Amino acid sequence: MRLWNTNPVHGIRLTGGKGSTLYDEQGRTYIDMLSGTWCNVLGYGHLRLRRAVEEQARGLFQTGAAFGTRQIEEGLGELASILPPELERAVFLNSGSEAVELALKMAHAATGKAGVAVAEKGYYGGTVYALSLSEVGRSASYLPKAGNVLRVMAPHCARCPRSTECGEGEFPCLNVLEELPPQDWPAAILYEPLLGGGILVPPIGYGARLKEFARSFGALLISEEVTTGMGRTGKWFGYQHENIVPDILVVGKAIGGGLPVSAVVTTKEVEERAVPVLGRHVQSHQNTPFSGRVAAEVIGAIRDEGLVERSEEMGEYLLSGLRDIQDRFPCILEVRGRGLMVGAELTPEDAPRGAGMSKRLVEKGFLQDFHQLTSTFRLYPPFVITKDEIENFLEAFENVLAE
Ligand SMILES: Cc1ncc(COP(=O)(O)O)c(C=O)c1O
Secondary structure: OOOOOOOOOOOOOEEEEEEOEEEEOOOOEEEEOOHHHHOOOOOEOOHHHHHHHHHHHOOOOOOOOOOOOHHHHHHHHHHHHOOOOOEEEEEEEOOHHHHHHHHHHHHHHHHOOOOEEEEOOOOOOOOHHHHHHOHHHHOOOOOOOOOOEEEEOOOOHHHOOOHHHOEOOEOHHHHHHHOOOHHHOOOEEEEOOOEOOOOEOOOOOHHHHHHHHHHHHOOEEEEEEOOOOOOOOOOOOHHHHHOOOOOEEEEOHHHHEOEOOEEEEEEHHHHHHHHHHHOOOOOOOOOOHHHHHHHHHHHHHHHHOOHHHHHHHHHHHHHHHHHHHHHHOOOEEEEEEEOOEEEEEEOOOOHHHHHHHHHHHHHOOEEOEEEHHHOEEEEOOOOOOOHHHHHHHHHHHHHHHHO
16 A cells, blocks of 8 residues: 555655654654645644643544534634634634635625636645636646636736736736626635745735725625735734735634644624525534644644744745845745745746755755746745744755755
8 A cells, every 4th residue: 555646755754843843764854944734833843732632632522513612612712812803703624625615605605606706826725616716726627617717817926017017006917807797796706815826925905905806796805814824924814914804714724733723714794694595514523622722722822922923023034035045046036925935936947947956955954845837936934943944944045056
C-alpha cells in the first residue's frame, strides 16, 4: 500500500517540530515557511494547544450535532470576541472546503439566486463546487461545471496593464461587474482579501467596492478567509483592512492550529433568510466539542501571545528583507504581501527556474513553495517565527538566486 499519487511528495520523513522548525528522520532541520498547509500558525509543539487537546481527549471528541457542550460555547465566545457584533451566528466544521460550500449554500438559499462571482486565479477548495470555481478546476474536463460563474479579473497588479488607473474606488479589474445586467446578478461575491494562490494583494478600497457591488445586486459578500483569517495578514481578518463587515465569513486553517477545524459565521438576518430554505444542515463532525475547544484555545493563544501584532511586525521584516534582495536581483519582478502572507514573483524570463530554486531551498532546509500560475514564491510562516529564522531564510534565498 502507498498513498495515492495525487500530490508530489518530497522524499523527507518528518518526525517532530518545535516553533517554526521541523525535524526529519536523519536529524536534519527545516524552517517551515509554510506553516504546514498554512495551518500551524502557533508553530509546532505549542504547549497550550497540546495540553488542551490532551485534556479534551479525556473528555468528549464528538457528540452528535443535536447536543450542546460547554466547549462549543467557549469556541463561540472566543469567536465573538474577535468579530463585530453583526456576525453572531456560527457553525463549526472541519475544513476550509466544507466551510466554503456551506457559505455558498447559505448565499443561494438566502437570495434565491444561482450565480456566484469569483476572482480568477483563486483557489476555494477541493470539493466539486469549490474546485470548479477555482482556477485549477476551471479547465478540468472531468468536473461537472458549476453554473452561472462570473469570473472577475484577478487583482494581479504586477501584470495588469491598467493598474495605474486604480484608486478612489475605481478598479478596472472589476469592470465586468459594472456592466452586469440584472438577470445575471449573482447570489454571492466570493471575496478573498488577499488571494493565496499568488499572494495577490488587491489595493485598499477593492473589498469595499465589492461590498457596494454586492449590495446593489442584492447579493451577499462572502469573505473567504481560509488563509487570510486569524491574524495571517496582520489583522484578525483580512476584511478589516477594508473597514467593511462581510455578510458571511469563512474561517479555516489557522483556527485549528494544525487540527481540522473551520467555521462559517454570518448575521442573524442572513440566518433568518437562509435556514428556512436550507432546512437541516448536518455533518458528522459539525459543532463537536473538540472543534469548540481547539478554536477557543487557538484564538486565546493568538490573543494572549500578541500573535496578530507579531504577524504584522515579522511580515514587515520579511517583506523589507525581500525588497532589499529585489534591489540586487532583477529576476524578482515584485515582492508583495500583508502580515505573514508574503510572495516574491519572478519575471517571465526567470519563471522557468522557479521550481528548481524552490527545490534547492528545501534541500537547504527551508520549506516554501513556488506557485506556477503566478511565478511566485509563497511564504506563510508560523506567527511565532523569529527574526533570526527570517534572516536565515533570506540569506538562503539570496544564495539560491545567485546560483
Ligand atoms: C483560500 C482557500 N480556500 C479554501 C481552501 C480549502 O481549504 P481546505 O484545504 O482546508 O479544505 C484553501 C486551501 O488551501 C484555500 O487556500
